[in-house]
Amino acid sequence: MNNLYTSLGKRTLFSIDAEMAHGLSITALRLGLHPRVAADVDPRLAVSIAGLEFPNPLGMAAGYDKNGEVPDALLKMGFGHAEIGTVTPLPQPGNAKPRIFRLQSDQGVINRLGFNSKGHNQTRANLQSRTGRSGIVGINLGANKTSTDFAADYVSGIHKFADLATYFTVNISSPNTPGLRALQKADQLSDLLQRVGEARREQVAKHGRSIPLFLKIAPDLEDPELDDIAATLTKSDADALIVSNTTLARDGLTSKYRDQVGGLSGKPLFERSTIILAKMRLRLPTDFPLIGVGGIHSAETAFAKIEAGANLVQLYSGMVYQGPGLPGAILNGLRQQCDEENLTNISQAVGRSAKDWANIKLG
Numbered sequence: 001m002n003n004l005y006t007s008l009g010k011r012t013l014f015s016i017d018a019e020m021a022h023g024l025s026i027t028a029l030r031l032g033l034h035p036r037v038a039a040d041v042d043p044r045l046a047v048s049i050a051g052l053e054f055p056n057p058l059g060m061a062a063g064y065d066k067n068g069e070v071p072d073a074l075l076k077m078g079f080g081h082a083e084i085g086t087v088t089p090l091p092q093p094g095n096a097k098p099r100i101f102r103l104q105s106d107q108g109v110i111n112r113l114g115f116n117s118k119g120h121n122q123t124r125a126n127l128q129s130r131t132g133r134s135g136i137v138g139i140n141l142g143a144n145k146t147s148t149d150f151a152a153d154y155v156s157g158i159h160k161f162a163d164l165a166t167y168f169t170v171n172i173s174s175p176n177t178p179g180l181r182a183l184q185k186a187d188q189l190s191d192l193l194q195r196v197g198e199a200r201r202e203q204v205a206k207h208g209r210s211i212p213l214f215l216k217i218a219p220d221l222e223d224p225e226l227d228d229i230a231a232t233l234t235k236s237d238a239d240a241l242i243v244s245n246t247t248l249a250r251d252g253l254t255s256k257y258r259d260q261v262g263g264l265s266g267k268p269l270f271e272r273s274t275i276i277l278a279k280m281r282l283r284l285p286t287d288f289p290l291i292g293v294g295g296i297h298s299a300e301t302a303f304a305k306i307e308a309g310a311n312l313v314q315l316y317s318g319m320v321y322q323g324p325g326l327p328g329a330i331l332n333g334l335r336q337q338c339d340e341e342n343l344t345n346i347s348q349a350v351g352r353s354a355k356d357w358a359n360i361k362l363g
């Protein structure tokens, strides 16, 4: 299937508009046209964090399945978890098209989708069809562009999906919703986490189950901001931190699309997001779980994220360039790494290169 992708499918998908190609890939997954890889292929890859048992450390990042249409297909491709969303309370169209650009010579993507979402109700209806199925499906929550109280939008997401989400992600790091990233500032973040925390406690009382909460940050933060986020997080009841969303930086790109407005992901994001991940690893208690995202396109880059401090990793743009065989290839590579180093569990490598990564100067 992967060879087919690299020879035929990839050429076809790259010959059409990026957003149309994305839609076609969702349709293919809905039809079951994808490789099948057991997610629990090796017990050495199993990761336990935030009270959840992940069959392996690799997840599908938010933004691919925004409306919760194909989480089970993603899990069947080998991903140990699928994060759906970002979902906003009300449906909203997002920004004008074109709004996704493939930077082929850089193996990157720039998007300025602006939280195009079918909204809570439709996403809930989509997810309800998988009620009773196993597999870790996280729900990434966002705010409507026209909302006058962003925090209230996250709170309403907690109430709406408490019976369906394996975990929640509070996404305050999209660069495409004006004002959203300001929620990363200490005061606003503390207020947001408090209000979301109250909603979670209400839901525990109703459902008898506490749903883990992850926070997702940008890679465009200075050291004092990272200090503040770490201090706020340790005082909150958040369970994990996802590092990172897309970047506004534009270093060393060659593609004709390099000056498009939006967030950059893929290979050109790898170094920056891994440095920020390592900086947060050093700022947070060693048992505070981190999820590393940004530029993973191989087993080597997935393992490097783990060594820099990630308990779990996620990817999106790598699938655009490597195709649907990528999760299986990464899991194979991680198993080989366990063989070579005699690791009894992949977690033994977490953070061992954090200091080296954190010392690299951002360009």
Ligand SMILES: Cc1cc2nc3c(=O)[nH]c(=O)nc-3n(C[C@H](O)[C@H](O)[C@H](O)COP(=O)(O)O)c2cc1C
Residues within 6 Å of the ligand: 061, 062, 063, 064, 066, 085, 086, 100, 109, 111, 113, 115, 140, 171, 174, 216, 244, 245, 246, 265, 266, 267, 269, 293, 294, 295, 296, 314, 315, 316, 317, 318
């Ligand atoms: C087209 C596109 C849409 C995205 N939409 C979202 C989103 O809705 N919510 C979110 O938290 N991240 C979103 N992301 C960011 C990814 O989840 C991820 O953090 C980022 O792309 C870095 O990973 P990558 O280099 O593997 O793509 C999006 C990324 C892309 C490329």
